[in-house]
Amino acid sequence: MRTEPDPQTEPHSEAPTAPDPAVSSDGDDPPAMRIASPVLICGGPSPAKSELAGRLRGLDVKVLDSPGAEHLESLLSTEEPRLAVVDVRARRRVSELPRAVGTLRGAPAGCTCLFWFDGDAEPPEILDLRRADDDHSVGTVDVEDSLVRLHLLSEALPEDPGDRFVVGDLELDVAARTVRRSGRDIDLSDTEFRLLRLLMRHARTVLPKTEILHEVWQYEFAGQANIVELYISYLRKKIEAERPKMIHTVRGAGYVLRPADPDLRDTAATDQ
Template sequence: MTGPGAGPGETGPVDRPIRVLVVDDEIAITDLVSMALRYEGFDVSAVHSGQAALTRAALAQPDLLVLDVMLPDLDGFTVCDRMRRSGQGVPTLFLTARDATEDKVRGLTLGGDDYVTKPFVISELIARVRAILRRAGVADGAPAPLRFADLDLDPETREVRRAGQHVELTATEYRLLHYLLANTRTVLTRAQLLDHVWGHDFGGDARVLETYISYLRRKIDHVSPPLIHTVRGVGYVLRLPR
């Protein structure tokens, strides 16, 4: 990996946004993963084929690769192997629907650092990305606390406070609030929220979102002003009342 003060193939701290290359032939997935990574402060680019991944990686020198296995030309294993043989030791997270043990072993043997199967929960993928970067010696720093009005969320400790009072949340409630709080004043569609909190290709009852929004409102909006608002026919937004 290349960074300020590091030569080709070396790892070390970076003093710029960490570059992530997302490779998947499903545009919906590259859009979802790219958007989530950008919200976390990463510099993200995306391509949709194995050959395009090799070309972009040679030019952009990414710090991490999120790589689908099933690609229309070169499969992800071939991409990873060619990059390793060319001296591009880029940490790689395989993202794929193939969950057979032999596939996982092959991917990790070729130099992959982790293996996430579809459907996935985006917050778990982000956590795995950060873990890979830490192991690779690329420090992206602790995630910054989020604050809006009198609502505070600390991603390191997972503590949430409203008006100075601790708020106890379940894991799902936390993921939902974190996404809303990371996108304050932005109307998030139901599809975006379901993708981010419950995972791509969520196959459950979509009414689960309304249920968890009601749970959050009881815990967050029991004091004034209310912060979680419904945008009829679209989704939800975290903002001050108008």
């Protein structure tokens, strides 16, 4: 049975890049890879885990990490991921596996799982963990295959009627992943979408930069609050184009999203 290389002895290699979406064998554009949820990866350190995390971040997907069941419940309640990768291979297995899986099953937002099994896993072991809406792979982990599986699991996630936000003439639908203002569609990147969702969820409440950084990037850019300013600027350009302002800077405190004053036409959004 082929086993995964140990991270201590595995030679360093450059992280693979995502396939060029412009290249297609039949001349048609392939469907875009989209994973509309943060992904929680549960398991010990491994090359596959590191590579998958890097590839997900390259797709602008927020990645959460939990080596075991400890603190998993609080992580699920604060971050609300709806997808999890659970490593159950003998050398990489998430600690306290039954407790961890039980916690995932009871997650507030519901969590669909992709399980990584060893090549010699028997059907009873697989069936003991999997549910009908889960997925699994057996043997050496193929990260590209895992990305495709997560994409398909994301597509099949049930709609959450509570994941729709309306502030003034701005609407955001998480399940459909759409943003509209005054009936006009607005195209956002995944990071812009997560940022706007956070602002709309806490509409009329001032959010400090540190809180935004933690909620949207989970300290990936710790100490780099300028990334928040940059994406706030991106959002303003898209949702306030030729429209009254909605995102306001509170000097020394943070940012707040409020319904627009229809009598104002200030679209410059210069208060970065």
